[in-house]
Amino acid sequence: MKGEGIPTDVQIALQETMALQPVRPAPRNGDAARNGTRGALGGLTHALGQLGLSGASAVLVAVAVVLAEATHILFVLLRGDEYFLWFAIDVAVVTVIVATPIVVYSQLIIRQLGASRRALKQVTEHLAIAVDAAEQANVAKSQFLASMSHELRTPLNAIIGFSDMIQAQQFGPIGNPRYLDYVKDISKSGHHLLGIINEILDLSKIEAGRASVQDEEEFNVAAVLEATTRMIRPLAERENVALEMSVESRGIRLLAVERMVCQILLNLLSNAVKFTPAGGRVNLSAVRTPEGGLLVAVADTGVGMAPHEIKVALTPFGQVNSAHSKKHAGTGLGLPLAKAMMEVHGGALRVVSAPGQGTTVSAYFPPERVSLRPDSGAAPDAREHPAAQSQPAIGSDLAQRVA
Numbered sequence: 001m002k003g004e005g006i007p008t009d010v011q012i013a014l015q016e017t018m019a020l021q022p023v024r025p026a027p028r029n030g031d032a033a034r035n036g037t038r039g040a041l042g043g044l045t046h047a048l049g050q051l052g053l054s055g056a057s058a059v060l061v062a063v064a065v066v067l068a069e070a071t072h073i074l075f076v077l078l079r080g081d082e083y084f085l086w087f088a089i090d091v092a093v094v095t096v097i098v099a100t101p102i103v104v105y106s107q108l109i110i111r112q113l114g115a116s117r118r119a120l121k122q123v124t125e126h127l128a129i130a131v132d133a134a135e136q137a138n139v140a141k142s143q144f145l146a147s148m149s150h151e152l153r154t155p156l157n158a159i160i161g162f163s164d165m166i167q168a169q170q171f172g173p174i175g176n177p178r179y180l181d182y183v184k185d186i187s188k189s190g191h192h193l194l195g196i197i198n199e200i201l202d203l204s205k206i207e208a209g210r211a212s213v214q215d216e217e218e219f220n221v222a223a224v225l226e227a228t229t230r231m232i233r234p235l236a237e238r239e240n241v242a243l244e245m246s247v248e249s250r251g252i253r254l255l256a257v258e259r260m261v262c263q264i265l266l267n268l269l270s271n272a273v274k275f276t277p278a279g280g281r282v283n284l285s286a287v288r289t290p291e292g293g294l295l296v297a298v299a300d301t302g303v304g305m306a307p308h309e310i311k312v313a314l315t316p317f318g319q320v321n322s323a324h325s326k327k328h329a330g331t332g333l334g335l336p337l338a339k340a341m342m343e344v345h346g347g348a349l350r351v352v353s354a355p356g357q358g359t360t361v362s363a364y365f366p367p368e369r370v371s372l373r374p375d376s377g378a379a380p381d382a383r384e385h386p387a388a389q390s391q392p393a394i395g396s397d398l399a400q401r402v403a
């Protein structure tokens with residue numbers, strides 16, 4: 001059955017994702033008439049504004065006098081009374097005395113409103129210029145980071161390559177065994193640094209708008225989930241955290257950049273294991289949403305985060321739960337990078353968490369990226385299918401860093 005075996009928090013995340021679908025308000029009757037009235041009033045206000053304060057006030061007072069006289073004549077006719085000119089003059093004088101201060105006051109208010117509107121427009125323009133400048137600065141920063149990371153990668157690859165060669169003692173044995181330990185450390189640190197630089201490079205590329213999904217291809221979701229689970233399992237066993245996986249159907253296929261999807265899963269899974277104390281559980285699941293999208297969720301029973309901590313966790317280099325973070329090495333790039341990569345795919349990443357209650361991170365792929373091969377059969381629990389159909393291409397630095 002659809003959704004069977006899926007943890008409750010994942011189902012909540014699914015419902016929340018559905019609640020995110022935009023709702024377009026239906027056009028209401030009378031909108032056109034209201035717009036027409038607003039247009040006519042706008043035209044009248046504009047025309048009066050052209051006349052200046054005294055001119056517009058005089059016109060409005062004259063209109064009030066004409067209306068008052070017309071009403072007076074109508075009453076005289078209806079009652080069948082005699083028409084007296086002196087009475088008509090009285091009506092006109094009273095109308096002028098009463099209407100003039102009201103009209104002048106209204107005109108002053110309208111002018112003030114006009115001035116406020118102009119000031120608001122100016123502020124909005126300045127704000128737009130400031131936003132533009134900030135965006136340009138952000139792009140420049142990302143471009144700088146991207147080229148810096150690129151420059152750093154070249155010598156780092158030489159360090160890793162040569163230290164690996166020395167470690168393998170390719171050109172003869174090392175005299176002192178302590179040198180062998182040092183060279184192992186050089187290689188390990190080099191791989192670690194390369195992993196961080198790669199993450200910075202990926203994030204900068206995405207922020208600078210230079211990342212694309214042109215390498216996308218269709219692949220089997222269950223196979224990728226199984227492969228990433230297998231890579232995380234040694235870490236989970238070391239931390240004494242149970243790792244489970246459930247996939248709605250083995251036939252689900254995703255059109256995406258496989259390397260990025262693997263990185264997203266590894267980042268989420270490694271976080272879930274890292275921030276779950278021994279004896280806890282981590283569940284990786286994949287379900288199709290009712291409109292045909294795909295929701296991949298990583299749920300854990302770990303330390304969790306408060307709402308303000310989730311915001312920090314999603315910003316580059318942001319780290320929370322200090323007691324736990326100190327125990328585990330990390331740079332604070334995994335979560336923001338996963339979010340950015342999901343957005344490159346037109347998807348979204350959501351974090352639902354509460355302190356001490358665990359965390360569920362859901363990655364949502366839109367329906368146009370998801371398809372189903374009906375002949376593949378359903379497999380609610382992929383542990384029954386240990387043989388992955390394909391091994392995704394994952395960089396060795398990434399694998400080394402998470403394990």
Ligand SMILES: Nc1ncnc2c1ncn2[C@@H]1O[C@H](COP(=O)(O)OP(=O)(O)OP(=O)(O)O)[C@@H](O)[C@H]1O
Pocket residue numbers: 267271272275300302303304305313314318319320321325329330331332333334335336358359
């Ligand atoms: N599942 C989780 N449970 C609790 N806290 C989490 C979880 N996932 C992330 N966090 C918090 O969010 C922070 C940012 O996570 P992120 O993956 O970006 O960085 P990191 O794991 O510290 O380092 P790395 O760059 O190696 O991934 C973490 O340091 C942690 O405090």
Ligand SMILES: [Mg+2]
Pocket residue numbers: 267270271330333334335
């Ligand atoms: Mg992480």
